Amino acid sequence: MLEVVDLRSGYGRIEVLRGVSLEVRAGEVVALIGSNGAGKTTLLRALSGVQPITGGEIRLLGARIDALAPHRRVERGLTQSPEGRQVFGPLSVEDNLRLGAYMRRDKEIGADRDQVYAMFPALAEKRRIAAGSLSGGQQQMLAIGRALMGRPKLLLLDEPSLGLSPLLVDQILAAIVALRGRGITVLLVEQNAAAALEIADRGYVLETGRIISTGPGAALLSDPAVKAAYLGAD
Amino acid sequence: MSEFVQFLMSGLTVGAVYALVALGFTLVYTASDVVNFAQGEFVMLGGMVTVFMAALGVPLPVAALIAVAAAVCVGLLLYWLAIAPSRGASPVTLIIITIGASILLRGAAQVLFDKQFHKLPSFSGDVPVNLLGAAVQPQSFWVIGGTALIVLLLYLFMERTVLGKALRATAANRLAARLVGINTTTVMTLAFGGSAAIGAIGGILVTPITLTSYDVGTLLALKGFAAAMLGGMGNPLGAVMGGILLGLLESFGAGYLSSTYKDGIAFVVILVVLVAMPQGLFGRRSVERV
Known part of the structure; x- marks a missing residue:
């Protein structure tokens, strides 16, 4: 690999x-x-x-x-969840995940997003919330979820x-x-x-x-x- | 009352142009951390190119399109030739580069065009519209309406499209933006091209009222920058509000106090605001958790 x-x-x-x-x-x-x-x-x-x-x-x-x-x-x-989370603070959780799939042009982005939500239910509840106001743990989940959205x-x-x-x-x-x-x-x-x-x-x-x-x-x-x-x- | 409406409308008209310049500053600043002092030159180019194309017999709408395209080209060249090669330079160096570009563009305009003032015909005639007793030039509605439309389109672009979100993401966190695959060069190209187009459209809309010449960009850049600072640098909504506020301050200052000091009044208010609230009126409070 x-x-x-x-x-x-x-x-x-x-x-x-x-x-x-x-x-x-x-x-x-x-x-x-x-x-x-x-x-x-x-x-x-x-x-x-x-x-x-x-x-x-x-x-x-x-x-x-x-x-x-x-x-x-x-x-x-090859995607990365960087040190210190580095979420896009002013953007919503949903937008953060969408941008994780920025390079993708396929139709399964929504399905993958739902899979991230299934993996981290705490994120699903906060999908409209600005990422910067999440707790540290939630930001970490978001950073991992965002990296997963790139289908690594x-x-x-x-x-x-x-x-x-x-x-x-x-x-x-x-x-x-x-x-x-x-x-x-x-x-x-x-x-x-x-x-x-x-x-x-x-x-x-x-x-x-x-x-x-x-x-x-x-x-x-x-x-x-x-x-x-x-x-x-x- | 009619006096008040008169000042209000002229303030909104001038303020709309400041808002467009401030929006250009904000767009480039959020994408690249560069404060582009050549922003006023895009406004000048919009007006001047339209005037000279129209003088060549090109129909006004086509002339205006050519002017916007010309300004966008200049904006992209500015980015590719001057800003991109100096990536990693300090902000002060980048600011000085844009000031240099602004002087260069002004000089080139002086040679290419001339040193006269020029006017464009108003888009829908010069018969003033009576609004609550005030005589308002129809062009004012074009300026205010055009600005409102641009602000709306820009808002939709930033909030609803993936590319717009990518731009905001780049502004929020460049490292993370690169890690998800956002090509930050594309984003910056977009910002420079977009800010040039916005400035040029402002220049075209306002030339029938304020006239244009090769050097109108200097004061506009200063006012637009002040407006962006007033609203909170890097906040598009703040830039628009700052621009309109500045226009109103000038208009009411000139109307009720003294037209001699209209620039002074505006800048004094800005100084007071910035001393009291260095973030600007609509500056983003930090809500990030670590």
Whole structure:
């Protein structure tokens, strides 16, 4: 599904991604964990094309996409729910979802929207409300729903549990597991490493712009080094 | 009473033009964060191109269409040649670029056309209409009606079409807009072209009343900018209200106080409003939750 080879990116002279290579296979949920400033968000933005890269390759379904504009990548089935939700605040919930399908010209947009509402009933009740006045958890659902409206083959989720109550975190994670059931491949970035690795098939650990460890989710969970660094255990 | 209606109608007429200029400012600002000080030049182009086309024997409606098309071309060129290549420059740099473009356009108009004042015939004659004792020029109704129509169409476009929503989404959150696949270059092209068309139409409508010349854009840009600030920069409804308010202030100021200070009166009121409410009268209160 997604192959990233030796990806490099940065801000000015500061290199944030220093040769990242990873792979996400079709139907997988892959977790990318790492501390603050490791480069997780930069990586996802580079994948979506909103962060310039200085080297390396990105392949989606076998084809190079690293030179494509962001909207061309959406067209090819790569969408993202960005860090910090980033909903279109003044627009209604419904309009936010409609814009998630901005690149689509088919007739099933309404049906997909209803599917998002079925997945997150809280959004259905607020469909006419401005997205900016939703609670944090609802905004997160909206951001995920909006990314789903693009009919992704690969969905990038950046910190979907950030700032949410434990109950809501469980609800969001359950939604991600449900997405896998629908055949959507997910690359999940999380600071909440334990929760992410629990639902992930595989995981990567990113540290200061490099992948330092990888393996099945359960194996990383029990890896002493990962435990010490990211899971807060002794 | 008749005096009051007289001032009211002339204020609404001038205010409608300010509203169109302010709307142009707002449209470009929401889409691209650029304050386009060449906005007044679109109004000038609308009037001047129509005048010179009509002088060549082109029927007035066709001349007006050509003028709008010319202004749109200039607007798009301004975006493609000057604004797009400077993407990422600071707002001050972009403002200075648009001021430079405005000076360039004024100079070109001076050479291409001339330095005289020009008039267009009124669209439906010059016989004043009696409205509650006031003598109102029929062209005033064209200006006010035309502005109302543009505002309505723009509103429908922004609220009802996916492209209009994409424009509002880009204004609200550019990163998210790009992530859902909105091509922000298209949105900005649309904003520059649209604001040029709106300005040009304003220029055509008002030329039979106020005359036009190569340099009418400067003061109009200033007034339109003031109107946009008064209404709350980035809020289309505010821009329209700000423009009309400014027109009324000028008209009543000139009528009841002194015509010498009509610009002064308007600007003093704006200063007071902005000191008291820096967001403008209709500025968006932040309702975002984090």
